[in-house]
Amino acid sequence: MSWYGIEAINRAISRTRKALFEPFDFWKWAKLAIIILLGGAGSGYGSSTNYSTETQDLGNNFPIIELPETLLTPMILIVVLFLILVLILSYISSVMEFVFVESLVRNEVKFWAYSRRFLGKGFNLLLVRLAIGLIFLVLLGIAFLPIILESPSDFALPELLGEIFWLVGLFILLALLAIVIESFISLAIPVSIYRDKGILSAFRMIYGNFRKSWKEVIVYWLTRFVLTIGTSIIVIIFSVLMTLVLGLGFLIFDVALYFLFSQLVSESLTWILLIPFIVIELFLILVILIFLSVPFVVFMKYHLLSFLEAWFAEAEIPFFDVPVVEPETGFNKPEPEF
Structure with a gap:
């Protein structure tokens, strides 16, 4: 018996090769690297902290620290600005x-055009993830409630160990549940695009198909786990080697600059002149490492899309390497211009 998750590996390799190397396009890689960098920020779920200047009786073991009123307003402002920044990055x-999905499916990166097209869908996805995050926070709050309400003096060692095991088990369970939900969301994104559905409707379609063929998804998850470990090891090795090579080259360059500047200016001014060069070199190393990671990230996304193509044919993903066929005549239909 063949499994879609395993079969998708060869298809993902082929599509990665065609998209990135046949032919090689530097600017295409650069735009994909920017998309990956922006999308890699993830979706953060911030939680606000309530500060109070009133003294509350929480027991003798917990001294109360009162914040000066002059510090309270700036701290609240910093927290609010931080939450706004997190929301903006999460939306982006x-x-x-x-x-990213549209760029790989079409094999054509149109950063601004695609960004404008998916502003609404991105906002809906952000709301869904915020709602899920809120639910998880409520579940964690309920789990911590007995510990918060109970006095510290009432904890015996067996009870404390029991609470620790309960919280660790709950964290593991919620983490696994979050991974499963996020996997469904990732599969729902292409369905939302190409079936013109809302993210929740696409999620329900994915879940409905999961109930019919859950074994395929289990194998897909295991395959993704192995591929993630394998690609991560390769990326780490490449990153370490590239950092060593570039770092050695830049070090030799900086030493030469140091001796040159030291002949012209004082010691302190020499280091001041070197700082901009060091900052630029660190930035170049970061850019090169992101650039070299593009094939691995693209491969993993193509694996997801190729699995979805086989597992859920109703997604109707218009891949660039699949000819469009007229249903009446059977002749190939040219792909639409974008």
């Missing part, structure tokens, strides 16, 4: 997930 990341 959500939009980039749709842009």
Whole structure:
């Protein structure tokens, strides 16, 4: 018996090769690297902290620290600004997930056009993830409630160990549940695009198909786990080697600059002149590492899309390497211009 998750590996390799190397396009790689970098920010779920200047009786073992009123307003402002920044980055990341899928399916990267097209879908995806995050926070709050309400003096060692095991088990369970939900969301994104559905409707379609052929999805998850470990090891090895090579080259260059500047200016000014060069070199190393990671990230996304193509044919993904056929005549139909 063949499994879609395993069969998708060869198809993903072929599509990665065609998209990135046949032919090689530097600017295409650069735009994909930007999309990956923006989408890699992920979706953060911030939680606000309530501060109070009033003293509350929480027991003798917990001294109360009162914040000066002069510090309270700036701290609240910093927290609010941080939450706004997290929301903005999360929204950009959500939009980039749709842009990345469309770019790979079409094999044509149109950053601004795709971004404008998926502003609405990205916003809906952000709302869904925020709602899921809120539910998880409520579940964690309920789990911590007995510990918060119970006095510290009432904890005996067996009870404390029991609470620790309960919380660890709950964290593991919620983490696994979050991984499963996120996997369904990732599969729902292409369905939302090409079936013109909302993200929740696409999610329900994916879940409905999961109930029919859950074994395929289990094998797909196991395959993804192995591929993630394998690609991560390769990326780490490449990154370490490239960092060593570039770092050695830049070090030799910096030493030469140091001796040159030291002949012209004082010691302190020499280091000041070197700082911009070091910052630029670190930035170049980061850019090169992101650039070299593009094939691996693209391969993993193509594996997801290729699995979805085989497992859920109703997704109707218009891949660039699959000819469009007229249903009446059977003749190939030219792909639409975008």
